[in-house]
Amino acid sequence: MAQPTVSLIGLGLMGKPMGHNLLKAGFPLVVWNRTAARANSLVAAGARLADSPQEAAAAADVLITIVSDPPALEQVLWGSDEKRGGAFAALKKGAIYLDSSTISPTLARKIAEAAKASGVRFLDAPVTGGTWGAEKGELLFMVGGEAADLEAARPVILALGKKIFHLGPNGAGQTIKLAMNLLLALQVDAFAESLALVTGAGLDGQKLIDVMQSSMARSGVLDVKGPVMLKGDYTPSFPLRLMHKDLSLALDLGNQLGIPLPATAAARETYNAVKGASREDLELRSGLQILESLTSPPSDREKRRPF
Numbered sequence: 001m002a003q004p005t006v007s008l009i010g011l012g013l014m015g016k017p018m019g020h021n022l023l024k025a026g027f028p029l030v031v032w033n034r035t036a037a038r039a040n041s042l043v044a045a046g047a048r049l050a051d052s053p054q055e056a057a058a059a060a061d062v063l064i065t066i067v068s069d070p071p072a073l074e075q076v077l078w079g080s081d082e083k084r085g086g087a088f089a090a091l092k093k094g095a096i097y098l099d100s101s102t103i104s105p106t107l108a109r110k111i112a113e114a115a116k117a118s119g120v121r122f123l124d125a126p127v128t129g130g131t132w133g134a135e136k137g138e139l140l141f142m143v144g145g146e147a148a149d150l151e152a153a154r155p156v157i158l159a160l161g162k163k164i165f166h167l168g169p170n171g172a173g174q175t176i177k178l179a180m181n182l183l184l185a186l187q188v189d190a191f192a193e194s195l196a197l198v199t200g201a202g203l204d205g206q207k208l209i210d211v212m213q214s215s216m217a218r219s220g221v222l223d224v225k226g227p228v229m230l231k232g233d234y235t236p237s238f239p240l241r242l243m244h245k246d247l248s249l250a251l252d253l254g255n256q257l258g259i260p261l262p263a264t265a266a267a268r269e270t271y272n273a274v275k276g277a278s279r280e281d282l283e284l285r286s287g288l289q290i291l292e293s294l295t296s297p298p299s300d301r302e303k304r305r306p307f
Contacts, residue, residue, distance in 0.1 A: 003027045004061035006156055009053055009076055009087065010101070011038040013238075014127065015066045017134040018100075018160050023047060024137075025159035032056040053077075057087035062156050066100040066127075069245050070107050073099065077111070093119035096153045100127050100141075102181065102242070104249050105171035106256070108144060112170035121149040124170055126177035127161065130224070130238060138162040142180075144172035178253060181246040182264050187221045189267045195229065205230050244271045
């Protein structure tokens with residue numbers, strides 16, 4: 001039995017390795033990206049490069065989008081005209097559409113309503129696992145939508161991920177993803193501050209990690225972020241600007257639900273300050289480097305060190 005054709009829109013840090021894993025799993029693959037050169041390695045491996053989002057969608061039995069933010073996704077799906085333009089109008093009836101971007105639950109439900117009217121099966125399916133998870137095919141999928149649609153999409157998802165959580169109706173996947181990223185952002189921020197405190201006092205940051213990982217403060221975030229922050233390794237994995245965007249989406253959702261999120265609001269201000277202090281597209285864990293410089297000048301820290 002022939003494998004379904006998968007079309008993938010969005011070939012960034014996550015999308016490109018996802019595309020390679022789809023090819024390794026034997027799926028015919030059509031790709032599109034705003035910067036076409038990012039598709040070169042996929043085309044060399046056997047993918048077909050579409051000229052437009054519409055062409056990619058028209059070829060799809062299963063369409064996957066993974067783009068940076070809600071405006072980018074809306075542009076891909078509808079272009080400048082929700083009635084005529086974009087990829088959405090090109091999807092054939094019965095196709096499965098998975099969006100693995102991180103967007104608002106409201107937009108996910110809007111897409112679900114449009115999909116239902118067009119006879120398209122839609123799942124909001126954001127992911128976590130970083131670039132290393134995307135490269136190894138070990139992403140975790142948080143899915144909102146119908147159980148039958150998830151089962152139909154499962155063979156494709158399993159080429160990309162190791163765990164699938166069906167969390168409820170459309171919008172549930174995005175709600176859980178925002179809640180999870182909220183917690184991740186707070187953990188990274190808190191660790192950066194605690195590490196700045198320890199190193200500012202003249203102590204080895206590894207000692208902090210050793211104690212934390214042997215206590216109730218133990219965290220998977222420390223397993224991944226701790227060593228690279230200590231080494232000053234800022235290889236791109238999850239850009240800080242995207243976490244800032246996710247915190248904004250979480251705060252918007254909190255406002256809609258009437259739920260105050262004061263720690264989230266404070267964290268967003270920290271991320272905003274870090275983002276504004278650099279012209280580079282920073283990696284999330286680089287918050288430590290700039291946070292230290294914002295906290296106090298090195299000369300003042302040296303004067304106050306007790307050790």
